[in-house]
Amino acid sequence: MRGVSAAILPDDDAVSLLDMEASIEHLGRATPQGVDVMLVVVEPYYRALETASRIAPLAKQLGIPRLLTIANKVRDGEDSRVIREFCRSHDLDLALEIPFDEAVREADRQGRALIDVSPDAITVQKVRELAGALS
Amino acid sequence: MRIATAGKGGAGKTTLAATLARVLAQGGRQVWAIDGDPNPNLGVALGIPRETLENAPRVPRNIAEESHDADGVSHMDLKQPLAELQRQYAITGPDGVHLMFVTGLDHAGEG
Numbered sequence: 001m002r003g004v005s006a007a008i009l010p011d012d013d014a015v016s017l018l019d020m021e022a023s024i025e026h027l028g029r030a031t032p033q034g035v036d037v038m039l040v041v042v043e044p045y046y047r048a049l050e051t052a053s054r055i056a057p058l059a060k061q062l063g064i065p066r067l068l069t070i071a072n073k074v075r076d077g078e079d080s081r082v083i084r085e086f087c088r089s090h091d092l093d094l095a096l097e098i099p100f101d102e103a104v105r106e107a108d109r110q111g112r113a114l115i116d117v118s119p120d121a122i123t124v125q126k127v128r129e130l131a132g133a134l135s
Numbered sequence: 136m137r138i139a140t141a142g143k144g145g146a147g148k149t150t151l152a153a154t155l156a157r158v159l160a161q162g163g164r165q166v167w168a169i170d171g172d173p174n175p176n177l178g179v180a181l182g183i184p185r186e187t188l189e190n191a192p193r194v195p196r197n198i199a200e201e202s203h204d205a206d207g208v209s210h211m212d213l214k215q216p217l218a219e220l221q222r223q224y225a226i227t228g229p230d231g232v233h234l235m236f237v238t239g240l241d242h243a244g245e246g
Contacts, residue, residue, distance in 0.1 A: 014165040018139045019152040019177045034137055041142035041151055051143040064139075072147040104150055113182030113229065114150055115157045127154040131162065134136065 037066040037134065040092070044071065044079035053090045068095035070130070075100045095133065098126045153180030160230035167225070168234045175236055183228035193236045194224045 018035070038059050042052045052069060059067050069092045071083040080097060087094040103121035107114040115124050140152040152168070160166045170177040178188040198220060199213050213220070225233040 014167055015136050015138065015156075015159050016167040016169060017152055017156050017159075018137070018169045018171055019149055020139055020141045020171045021173060035139045036137045038139045038141055039148075039151070039155075041140060041146045041148040043143070043146045048143040048146050055141050059141075070151065072151065098147075098151075104147065107150070107180075111179050111185070113153060113157065113180060115154050116182050116229070123150070124154055124158070127151060128158050131155060131158045134138070135159070135162075135164070 035064050037068060038064045039068050039070055039095075039130075041070050041072050042083065043073045044075070044082050049083070049086050052092065053086075056090065056092055068093055070095060071097040073100045074098060096126055096130050098123055149177055149180050153177055153182075156181060156232045157230050160232045166230075166232045167221070168232055170234065170236050178226075178228070178234055181228045181232055181234060183226065183234065187226060187228075191226045191234070191236065192224045194220065 038055075040052045040055050040059075042048045056067060056069075069087055071080070071094060074080050074083065074097050083097070084094060086092070099122055101121055101123040103118035104114055104123055107117040110117060114121060118124065138155070140148045140155075142148040149172070156166045156168045168177055168181060178191070179185070198215065202212060221233065221235070225235045227233050
């Protein structure tokens with residue numbers, strides 16, 4: 001099975017970045033053979049973690065070679081511990097932990113890009129790390 | 136490089152996808168952002184003005200057709216060159232990030 005999303009992704013030196021529909025029921029068809037890396041964003045609460053644990057095996061089945069988990073909105077050591085433990089027990093590669101960031105909420109409130117509102121926000125710094133690791 | 140972001144709604148995937156797109160573009164990469172969410176908000180997160188987004192074209196559902204190979208596996212093939220689609224349907228935002236809306240496309244071959 002090969003989704004159109006994959007067909008529409010440029011395949012050259014360019015980077016293409018597909019922001020997928022949230023529901024995982026969509027994953028089978030929507031995606032993404034042809035995707036090199038899938039970033040699964042999780043929050044430290046049960047439903048988000050559970051979603052990630054369901055996405056991961058589907059992504060593997062679809063043959064996506066690299067699957068990275070990104071923990072977002074991590075408020076404290078306990079959040080961090082919960083996510084690490086979850087990733088360990090579900091065999092998920094935890095690539096990045098991003099602390100809870102008020103700047104994200106402020107950018108949302110303003111309806112603007114985070115990187116424009118707060119170019120030095122911790123989230124932007126962490127994404128720069130991620131970009132470095134990806135390329 | 137082809138990157139996809141996934142996760143439960145509200146987890147911040149769109150903010151992270153948009154920020155990653157901008158960071159990569161600032162680093163000199165050509166970036167094609169594709170919003171596959173039926174409630175698209177990647178454009179706003181990229182910093183594209185609302186007026187531009189409201190008038191942005193949607194990639195039509197019939198740009199691809201489904202075929203089945205000998206093993207019965209389905210493939211989606213574009214009916215026109217990708218570069219042509221990009222010219223027609225992409226808008227360009229800050230740092231030169233290109234954005235296309237493809238919501239609903241993946242059901243193109245269904246019923």
